[in-house]
Amino acid sequence: MELSAREDLNRRMLRARDEMDRRYAEPLDVPSLAALTHLSPSRFGKVFREVFGETPHRYLQRRRVERAMALLRRTDRPVTEVAWDVGFASLGTFSRTFSAVVGCSPSEFRQRAEVVHAPTCFVAAWTRPRERTTVSEKQPAVGAD
Amino acid sequence: MNTHVSALRITSVIVLDQDEALDFYCGKLGFEVRDDADLGFMRWLTVALPGQEHPQLLLELPGGPHQDAATAAAVRDLLTKGALGGVFLTSDDLHATYASLRDAGVDITQEPVEQPYGTDFGLRDPFGNHIRISQLSGATDEEIEQRYREQATSAS
Numbered sequence: 459m460e461l462s463a464r465e466d467l468n469r470r471m472l473r474a475r476d477e478m479d480r481r482y483a484e485p486l487d488v489p490s491l492a493a494l495t496h497l498s499p500s501r502f503g504k505v506f507r508e509v510f511g512e513t514p515h516r517y518l519q520r521r522r523v524e525r526a527m528a529l530l531r532r533t534d535r536p537v538t539e540v541a542w543d544v545g546f547a548s549l550g551t552f553s554r555t556f557s558a559v560v561g562c563s564p565s566e567f568r569q570r571a572e573v574v575h576a577p578t579c580f581v582a583a584w585t586r587p588r589e590r591t592t593v594s595e596k597q598p599a600v601g602a603d
Numbered sequence: 604m605n606t607h608v609s610a611l612r613i614t615s616v617i618v619l620d621q622d623e624a625l626d627f628y629c630g631k632l633g634f635e636v637r638d639d640a641d642l643g644f645m646r647w648l649t650v651a652l653p654g655q656e657h658p659q660l661l662l663e664l665p666g667g668p669h670q671d672a673a674t675a676a677a678v679r680d681l682l683t684k685g686a687l688g689g690v691f692l693t694s695d696d697l698h699a700t701y702a703s704l705r706d707a708g709v710d711i712t713q714e715p716v717e718q719p720y721g722t723d724f725g726l727r728d729p730f731g732n733h734i735r736i737s738q739l740s741g742a743t744d745e746e747i748e749q750r751y752r753e754q755a756t757s758a759s
Contacts, residue, residue, distance in 0.1 A: 459620035459729065461683070468683035472731055475685070476712045509684060532751065579713070579725055579735055 470495040471509045474502070475517065482521045483545040486514065512589065522546065523559045524586040530564055531571040537564045559587045611658045613649060616690060617665055617682055619730045621648050624662040627728050631707045632692075634660070644668070652692075660690070682731045689733035697722050697738035719750035 461469065474491045491514070492502035506514045522544040529540045541552035541564075556564050618624035625648070628634040634650035637659050641647075645667060649659040665682070666675035681687050694700040701715050701724050712725040712733070723737035742750065 459623045461619065462679070465619075465679055465683040468680065469731060472683065472685045472727070473710060476710065476727065480713060579723075579733075 467495075467505065468509055470497075471506055474506070474514075475510065478514065478518055479521060482518060482525060483543065485545070486518050488514065516589075518545075519555055520559060520586055520589075523556055524582055526552070526556060526564065527560070527567060527571070527585060527587070528581070530568040537568075540564065613657070613659045613661050615661045615663045616728075616732060617678060617687060617730070618662045618728070618732075619664070619679065619682065621646055621662055621664060623729055624648070625650075627709075628660065628662065631704060631709060632734075685727065685731045685733060687732060689735065692734065692736045694736050694738050697724070697736065700736055719747045 474494045477491060477494060478486065488502060489499045492499040495502060495505070497505060503514055506512075506517070510517060512520075525544040526540050529535060529543060530537075533540075535543075537553075538549050541549050544552075546552035546555070553563060556567070560567055616624075625636070628650050629636060633653065635653055636648070637651045637656065638647055638649045645664070648662045650662065651657060651659045665678040666672075670678065678687075697715060701711075704726060705711055710727040710729075712727055715722050715724040718737075720742060721737050721739040723735055726734050726736070728734060
């Protein structure tokens with residue numbers, strides 16, 4: 459299969475993004491993700507943004523929030539447990555990130571959420587919150603929530 | 604409204620190399636070739652699952668005369684980013700299917716996970732298309748509803 463340089467890069471970056479989707483609850487290991495793409499860790503973030511339009515950190519935030527939304531819809535687990543389950547180590551960071559991404563607090567979301575019965579991968583893809591406002595990207599490490 | 608449309612016959616899956624697509628869809632996923640014809644202007648290549656004539660997947664290259672170079676490049680770009688459509692399949696032994704594909708080095712995007720409707724996992728073809736394989740439990744809609752409710756209760 460002959461791919462252009464751009465297509466080959468897309469495919470490698472998609473492999474890394476899939477890995478983030480699989481291991482969203484773990485601290486993000488930029489060097490190992492970069493290794494999947496054969497890029498240096500410093501270049502990985504820049505290229506990820508070029509290909510997918512957002513930083514790896516932001517992508518992981520939206521992935522985690524999407525999972526949190528599912529747990530809030532389907533279960534009555536405490537918000538703190540939901541935060542931990544999706545990879546946040548701090549309830550404060552979770553609540554701040556959730557509110558910035560979704561536009562309401564986790565508790566408010568739960569109150570008005572309805573369970574969606576459709577194949578999980580579609581629900582995950584289509585209920586993932588879109589970019590709506592800027593959440594601070596100043597954290598030194600992606601997994602340091 | 605009755606349109607008299609009665610079955611899904613062929614659907615197109617965009618691939619970037621038809622021989623590599625055959626290796627994946629037939630060699631790894633278990634499809635069989637139904638048509639492989641050089642029409643001159645294109646290679647008409649379709650596959651279907653064993654024992655089924657239809658539905659068929661048309662393993663189609665981007666870049667025919669109906670697409671200018673910029674459009675074809677955009678399709679290839681979207682495909683390799685994972686932004687095009689996908690294929691949903693079922694298996695009668697999901698864990699065996701999963702083990703076979705994992706051992707064949709296929710890109711697994713999600714390991715088998717229990718769902719109210721059965722078990723499923725995700726993967727990608729070599730070009731970026733998303734594929735989901737499920738083993739449905741055979742539960743009725745009411746039973747699936749009940750399982751969603753039980754899931755909520757048991758997780759609390």
